[in-house]
Structures are given as structure tokens and as C-alpha cells.
Amino acid sequence: MRRVVLGGWVLVLCCGCAGAGGGEGRAPGAPTGVTAEAGSATSVHVMWNAVSADPAVRAYEVYRDAVKVAEVPGSTRMADVSRLAPSTTYVFSVRARDAEGRLGPAGREVRATTPAAVAADRSAPARPGGLVGRTVGSRAVQLSWTASTDDRGVVSYEVHQGGTKIHSVGGNQTATVVTGLRPGMRYSFTVRARDAAGNLSPAGPPVVLTTAPGDDEGRDTAPTGFRATTRLADGAYHLDLSWTAPRVDGVVTEYEIELDGKPATSLVWGGTPPRGTAAHSLYLGREAGVGHRVRLRARLPDGTWGAYSAERTVTTGENRDTGS
Known part of the structure; x- marks a missing residue:
């Protein structure tokens, strides 16, 4: 196997290989697909792609500039960084740590700017409505909802699976696809809206979906x-x-x-x-x-x-x- 950089792609040339993965005794690779988006005037939601490694990734560490600000389990691909200043641009990166304690390199740095603070805003956005969804094979669902309203503006939407937050999107987005689900399982999803002051709306009505049985690899993926x-x-x-x-x-x-x-x-x-x-x-x-x-x-x-x-x-x- 050898790697060649060409036109923005890093090519992994395979001779019977089945894909990229970690090697024994090596630190995990750098997380890819890192994104950061303001969740409120004082918080930023950071997401990244899972890193394939052997041994498996035990934890992900999130850095603001050179300072570690969060650590989450290896099964998690997101973190909310709070206690930030309004109207400020921050730089974030993510590193993976494996079960042997080896810390991999940081993924590419991403920037996010928090919106301005809103004085004395104690009014939460209205609950999002019209949540609908459909299964995408055995491992994913597609969700969409009606935009929420707020007297100062919605900054982000949070997607919850049961009582757990699993995703966040910008306030101008009213649809997403959730992957990483299990075949033949019943899931309940809700959506909540957040404004710049951090006020969180009540959850809208849930949508309950059951993924297809077996493993069809999620045809729509x-x-x-x-x-x-x-x-x-x-x-x-x-x-x-x-x-x-x-x-x-x-x-x-x-x-x-x-x-x-x-x-x-x-x-x-x-x-x-x-x-x-x-x-x-x-x-x-x-x-x-x-x-x-x-x-x-x-x-x-x-x-x-x-x-x-x-x-x-x-x-x-x-x-x-x-x-x-």
C-alpha cells in the first residue's frame, strides 16, 4: 500500500486491500470531516468523522487553539464547547486516543464565530413542528421539520434520540440524515431549537421510526x-x-x-x-x-x-x- 497526494485527494493505492485502517502499534490517524458551528452566543458544537484504528479509539479530545477543552468516549463524534465569549472567533481541532493511550495527530483546524449576546433574553424559541422522517435502509434515517420562530432568531437545532442529544445543525437548516443506527431497531427522535442567548425550546412532537432488518448497508447511503x-x-x-x-x-x-x-x-x-x-x-x-x-x-x-x-x-x- 502506498499514498500519493493528487489534486486534493490522498490516494491509498491498494493491492487486494479492503480499505484504510490502523496498524498494530501505531497511533490513530487524524480525524477527518471536522466542523464547528455556533450553538449559541457562548457555545460551539464540534463534529467529526469516526477514526478507524486498531486498537480501537478509546476517546476523542477537542482543542480550542492549543488548549484541551473536552474529551468524549470513542463512540461519540460530537462535543459542545461552552463558556465562550460572544462575537468571538475560535479555532478548534480534534485528536483521537486509542486503548493503548497513544494520541494521534490533530485533524484540520476549523473556525467558528459566536453570535452577539442578546441582553435580557429569557424567551425560548417556539417548539419546532412538523417533524417527519423515513428510514434509509437498516442504518440511517432522514429527518425534516418546520422552522421554529424566536423574537431574536434561532441559532441552531438539536436532534435528540430518546433523551440524548445526537446532532446539531445551524438555524437555517431544517433537515438532516442520521447514520450509525442498528438494523431492526425502533428509534424515537425529537428536535429542539436554541437561540443566541442559549434558551432551548421544548421538544416538538416525536417521530418514531424502525430501521429495516438485516444489513443492506443502507441503500440510500x-x-x-x-x-x-x-x-x-x-x-x-x-x-x-x-x-x-x-x-x-x-x-x-x-x-x-x-x-x-x-x-x-x-x-x-x-x-x-x-x-x-x-x-x-x-x-x-x-x-x-x-x-x-x-x-x-x-x-x-x-x-x-x-x-x-x-x-x-x-x-x-x-x-x-x-x-x-
Whole structure:
């Protein structure tokens, strides 16, 4: 296995490998997909993708500048950092620690600015309404709700599973996808709104959903709009791929490309993942008339692999994309 940096992607070239993972005796890798968003005038909600490591990640540490401000169990991918100053920009990073006590490097730094304080605001936002949801296979659900109202403005929405907060989104967002669920399980979700003063609304009516039994990898967690074409350049054929990232409750930074039934390349986005359509090219060789099958899947923010995209069939020398 070797890594090559190309156009923002960190390519992990595989020879029969099944994906990136930790190695024995090595510290965990840097968390990817780190985001930070103000939850109120004095708090910021930080999220990140799960790190795959062997031994497993025991804890995540959240840093504000160079100061550790939170530590959460390895099963958690979020933390709320409080006691901040209003109208202030902060820099956050996250590090993983494994069961052996090894501390990995920090993921990329992200910034968040708290809104201005609102004097003497003791009025909580109205409860969000119209919460609806649908299951996305056996491991995910999609939720949407009606915007809350507040005399000073809603800063964020909190998603709760039972009595536990599991996610937070900005005040201008009224939908999300929650991943990392278990097959055949019944879940109850509610949403609450928070304003700049930190006032939290009552929960809206719950929505109860049951994930599909078994393990179908969550079909709707697959990349969409997947296309594959071949082209000739400098006497050799190349496979051009394009796709749209699946909608999940976090940032997708890693993909695995399967060529002719075998893992060929893992792509790890080294910076900010592209919005909308992503693209990548593979070298196929110099021989015309050779058929290939290709598909890809995303590593979800909870550390699991999503479903594969539709498989495409191409032939070198024929610039066409055939769905199978």
C-alpha cells in the first residue's frame, strides 16, 4: 500500500486491500470531516468523522487553539464547547486516543464565530413542528421539520434520540440524515431549537421510526449520479469517474473504488471535500477493447462503509457509460 497526494485527494493505492485502517502499534490517524458551528452566543458544537484504528479509539479530545477543552468516549463524534465569549472567533481541532493511550495527530483546524449576546433574553424559541422522517435502509434515517420562530432568531437545532442529544445543525437548516443506527431497531427522535442567548425550546412532537432488518448497508447511503467513461491520452486509456456524495449527518472525506470486483483505490480528501460533483481518474492501460466494471462507496462519518453506487461497465476505446 502506498499514498500519493493528487489534486486534493490522498490516494491509498491498494493491492487486494479492503480499505484504510490502523496498524498494530501505531497511533490513530487524524480525524477527518471536522466542523464547528455556533450553538449559541457562548457555545460551539464540534463534529467529526469516526477514526478507524486498531486498537480501537478509546476517546476523542477537542482543542480550542492549543488548549484541551473536552474529551468524549470513542463512540461519540460530537462535543459542545461552552463558556465562550460572544462575537468571538475560535479555532478548534480534534485528536483521537486509542486503548493503548497513544494520541494521534490533530485533524484540520476549523473556525467558528459566536453570535452577539442578546441582553435580557429569557424567551425560548417556539417548539419546532412538523417533524417527519423515513428510514434509509437498516442504518440511517432522514429527518425534516418546520422552522421554529424566536423574537431574536434561532441559532441552531438539536436532534435528540430518546433523551440524548445526537446532532446539531445551524438555524437555517431544517433537515438532516442520521447514520450509525442498528438494523431492526425502533428509534424515537425529537428536535429542539436554541437561540443566541442559549434558551432551548421544548421538544416538538416525536417521530418514531424502525430501521429495516438485516444489513443492506443502507441503500440510500450510496453515492448518487455515478458515471464512468474512458478516454485516450498519450497512448493510454483512462477511466474518468464522477459522482455526488451521499447525504449524511457529517462530512464524507473517503471513498473506495472497486474495479472488476476488487478494491483498487481509496480516496481520502486532504482538504475541504468538493461540493456537488466529485471526480477522479484511473489509469487502465494501452489495450483497446478491454471491458471493466466499476463502482464506489463512501466511508460514512460514523466510521462504517455506506452502500455501493450503481455498477458501471465501460470498454477501453469506447467512450460510453453502461449501467448494469
